[in-house]
Amino acid sequence: MWRRYLMWFAHEHIDFRFQEIQSIIKLFDIPIRYVEKPCTNKPYWIVEVPSEEHVKLIASRSVLLKNCIELWSRAKTGARLHSNLKQALMNKSGKWIVGERSDKDSSELDICPGELISSCCSSDISYKVHVETFCNHFSMKEKVDKIEKFCYLPLNGSVNLKKPDITLAYIEFYGIDCNNVPEEPYDLFFGKWVADGQRDLIQAHSLKKRKFIGNTSMDAQLSLIMANQAQVSNGHIILDPFVGSGSLFIAAAHFGAYVWGSDIDYMMLHARTRPTRCGQKVRTKEENIRSNMKHYGSESKYLDVIVSDFSLPMWRSDLKFDAIVTDPPYGVREPTEKIGIERDNYSLSEEHLEHHVPSKVEYGLPQLYSDLLNFAARHLELHRRLICWYPVVRSDYSDEELPSHPCLELVANSEQVLSKLTARRLLTYEKIKDYTSDVHIDKSMVMPNFREKYFAMGEISRREKKERRAEEIAQTLRMKSQKNLLKRE
Numbered sequence: 316m317w318r319r320y321l322m323w324f325a326h327e328h329i330d331f332r333f334q335e336i337q338s339i340i341k342l343f344d345i346p347i348r349y350v351e352k353p354c355t356n357k358p359y360w361i362v363e364v365p366s367e368e369h370v371k372l373i374a375s376r377s378v379l380l381k382n383c384i385e386l387w388s389r390a391k392t393g394a395r396l397h398s399n400l401k402q403a404l405m406n407k408s409g410k411w412i413v414g415e416r417s418d419k420d421s422s423e424l425d426i427c428p429g430e431l432i433s434s435c436c437s438s439d440i441s442y443k444v445h446v447e448t449f450c451n452h453f454s455m456k457e458k459v460d461k462i463e464k465f466c467y468l469p470l471n472g473s474v475n476l477k478k479p480d481i482t483l484a485y486i487e488f489y490g491i492d493c494n495n496v497p498e499e500p501y502d503l504f505f506g507k508w509v510a511d512g513q514r515d516l517i518q519a520h521s522l523k524k525r526k527f528i529g530n531t532s533m534d535a536q537l538s539l540i541m542a543n544q545a546q547v548s549n550g551h552i553i554l555d556p557f558v559g560s561g562s563l564f565i566a567a568a569h570f571g572a573y574v575w576g577s578d579i580d581y582m583m584l585h586a587r588t589r590p591t592r593c594g595q596k597v598r599t600k601e602e603n604i605r606s607n608m609k610h611y612g613s614e615s616k617y618l619d620v621i622v623s624d625f626s627l628p629m630w631r632s633d634l635k636f637d638a639i640v641t642d643p644p645y646g647v648r649e650p651t652e653k654i655g656i657e658r659d660n661y662s663l664s665e666e667h668l669e670h671h672v673p674s675k676v677e678y679g680l681p682q683l684y685s686d687l688l689n690f691a692a693r694h695l696e697l698h699r700r701l702i703c704w705y706p707v708v709r710s711d712y713s714d715e716e717l718p719s720h721p722c723l724e725l726v727a728n729s730e731q732v733l734s735k736l737t738a739r740r741l742l743t744y745e746k747i748k749d750y751t752s753d754v755h756i757d758k759s760m761v762m763p764n765f766r767e768k769y770f771a772m773g774e775i776s777r778r779e780k781k782e783r784r785a786e787e788i789a790q791t792l793r794m795k796s797q798k799n800l801l802k803r804e
């Protein structure tokens with residue numbers, strides 16, 4: 316018998332929710348049926364999976380999932396919720412009895428198998444009931460009143476609020492607009508708590524508590540989402556070719572991967588850049604990527620980091636990675652550079668060779684992404700993934716501008732809005748074919764340069780603000796002089 320579950324999500328990074336869960340169910344090969352089509356204006360889904368183990372596996376990885384409840388009743392009114400539960404007590408069929416659908420998406424008339432409830436009723440099973448309200452607040456007394464309405468359930472065990480054998484959950488959903496809360500909830504749920512998602516990891520990995528961070532360190536939640544998108548598993552070897560302070564390592568190593576990285580910035584890899592934390596004057600000795608890994612108990616997963624320019628490949632041609640997870644520079648908070656020189660026919664004399672520090676030139680984003688996709692096509696294992704961020708100007712964005720490669724299929728594309736004008740998209744590519752030498756990136760697909768547009772937009776908005784301010788001042792002066800004129804008259 317397939318079980319029905321309520322999956323409750325954090326109401327943030329909504330565009331990443333479906334893709335994160337899809338990646339996880341594909342990783343564990345979990346069959347899933349959506350009782351209602353997942354949508355973005357509700358923080359919950361109702362799904363069916365073959366067993367509780369499946370839902371626990373999903374919860375063991377997802378950071379966007381708050382918890383999973385084995386659903387016993389769901390309705391649009393309290394009366395219906397209770398009447399469904401009472402009918403369920405008599406449902407001996409061992410299956411959900413699917414009610415007539417009042418509308419296409421509603422499962423509020425469905426009656427759960429009675430055995431789900433009876434299996435929790437024996438006298439040696441202690442329990443507690445947890446009341447949760449989304450977008451509304453109730454006092455303890457009101458919550459207890461709500462709990463007492465379930466007194467007809469034949470729960471014979473004792474109540475144990477500290478360490479119960481089972482937790483029953485009652486949830487009222489009042490919508491997502493906290494400024495416009497209805498009198499009655501839109502949706503009500505009752506069931507047995509099964510598992511929590513990995514939200515605690517966000518705190519545990521928080522940048523605030525991390526020893527070594529840089530200006531562009533990726534926050535813990537997004538790093539974990541990236542590792543899930545990459546379907547990182549125990550023993551995988553992953554690469555971050557723009558590794559910076561190594562934030563993506565922490566998440567990948569947490570899920571069991573060995574991590575390699577490279578970056579052009581010697582100072583960053585040796586933790587000699589200016590401290591990022593407010594008030595800190597100098598970096599301490601312990602500030603480096605290895606210390607971070609040690610702090611999280613993942614030192615054994617740390618392979619190494621290498622100072623290297625990504626535009627000049629250094630890896631053995633037959634080396635393969637299980638995933639490439641990276642956040643390339645966008646040229647806004649850090650330069651996009653590669654080794655090079657603008658002058659033609661430049662040559663270096665023998666005497667300068669030893670101490671020569673090579674100069675750098677602009678590494679345009681079209682070239683960088685083209686290199687990245689080609690690299691992934693060569694160095695990923697077949698059916699493995701490249702996960703990378705891609706900056707966009709929101710008003711100009713269209714899917715057509717995304718970099719593409721015949722060996723890579725774009726399987727997920729989620730937007731994180733950065734400002735009114737800009738966003739970045741988390742792109743997930745899967746390698747679908749072996750690399751052959753005659754594979755080229757289609758130049759017509761290469762995107763326009765984000766950096767130029769970003770700064771051009773900054774210029775425009777600065778100019779607009781200046782003009783608006785000048786207009787406001789002129790207006791105030793006009794009004795003042797009119798008042799003075801009137802006074803004189």
Ligand SMILES: C[S@@+](CC[C@H](N)C(=O)[O-])C[C@H]1O[C@@H](n2cnc3c(N)ncnc32)[C@H](O)[C@@H]1O
Pocket residue numbers: 529531532533556557558559560561562563577578579580583623624625626641642643644645649650651652653654678
């Ligand atoms: C957005 S940051 C990465 C931040 C990193 N994910 C972290 O959590 O700290 C981009 C990094 O790319 C590096 N970079 C820029 N140009 C490069 C190049 N040509 N080759 C390798 N790394 C480069 C920068 O030094 C910077 O550390």
